[in-house]
Amino acid sequence: DVKVTQSSRYLVKRTGEKVFLECVQDMDHENMFWYRQDPGLGLRLIYFSYDVKMKEKGDIPEGYSVSREKKERFSLILESASTNQTSMYLCATPTGLTGELFFGEGSRLTVL
Amino acid sequence: AQTVTQSQPEMSVQEAETVTLSCTYDTSESDYYLFWYKQPPSRQMILVIRQEAYKQQNATENRFSVNFQKAAKSFSLKISDSQLGDAAMYFCAYNSNYQLIWGAGTKLIIKP
Numbered sequence: 187d188v189k190v191t192q193s194s195r196y197l198v199k200r201t202g203e204k205v206f207l208e209c210v211q212d213m214d215h216e217n218m219f220w221y222r223q224d225p226g227l228g229l230r231l232i233y234f235s236y237d238v239k240m241k242e243k244g245d246i247p248e249g250y251s252v253s254r255e256k257k258e259r260f261s262l263i264l265e266s267a268s269t270n271q272t273s274m275y276l277c278a279t280p281t282g283l284t285g286e287l288f289f290g291e292g293s294r295l296t297v298l
Numbered sequence: 299a300q301t302v303t304q305s306q307p308e309m310s311v312q313e314a315e316t317v318t319l320s321c322t323y324d325t326s327e328s329d330y331y332l333f334w335y336k337q338p339p340s341r342q343m344i345l346v347i348r349q350e351a352y353k354q355q356n357a358t359e360n361r362f363s364v365n366f367q368k369a370a371k372s373f374s375l376k377i378s379d380s381q382l383g384d385a386a387m388y389f390c391a392y393n394s395n396y397q398l399i400w401g402a403g404t405k406l407i408i409k410p
Contacts, residue, residue, distance in 0.1 A: 217396065226307065226402055226403075227402060228389060228400040228401055228403050229391075229398075230400075234397070236396075276343065278343075280396075284393065285331055285393030286331065286333055286348055286398075287398060288345075289342055289343040289344075290342070291341070291342045292342070
């Protein structure tokens with residue numbers, strides 16, 4: 187079975203802390219995505235990666251960075267967390283040629 | 299601009315009845331895929347149904363079916379015989395340039 191694993195389901199951090207959200211996929215796929223989900227706004231793309239060490243900004247990259255050192259792992263980094271980054275973060279990877287995505291379980295981040 | 303509009307932020311339906319969730323989109327592409335995703339409370343986002351834009355026949359998956367009107371750029375989801383387990387956020391999306399464009403979601407409440 188396809189698997190996308192996000193390292194933490196729930197995190198609570200303080201303003202200014204550095205936050206790492208990890209995502210691992212077992213599908214050997216080149217593309218991986220990080221989304222942010224907020225009520226009434228749907229899913230907004232933060233960053234995506236189409237290969238190791240390759241990344242592209244999505245619609246809302248400000249305040250975030252990413253790392254893709256290995257094909258299976260795509261990390262989202264908040265260099266200095268702020269309260270407006272309190273949100274649900276979803277990692278995903280395509281499952282085939284149709285463009286549909288398979289998602290991890292999500293990481294709910296609260297920044298105090 | 300590429301957009302997806304889900305005009306119903308929230309819908310409710312009596313258990314065992316039928317409900318239709320609406321979705322309109324705007325794209326200049328001629329060939330694409332459309333998707334409905336379901337996100338139960340505190341659970342993983344999963345694909346409900348997909349539709350190829352060049353296929354006139356509406357997709358069906360058990361109790362879930364779509365009404366795809368390509369000229370009108372409309373892609374509604376019909377859920378028949380609603381069950382308590384259908385309660386979730388439902389998101390409409392289409393693929394464009396290796397990414398998915400998302401609607402804001404519709405919260406579906408099932409009344410027992």
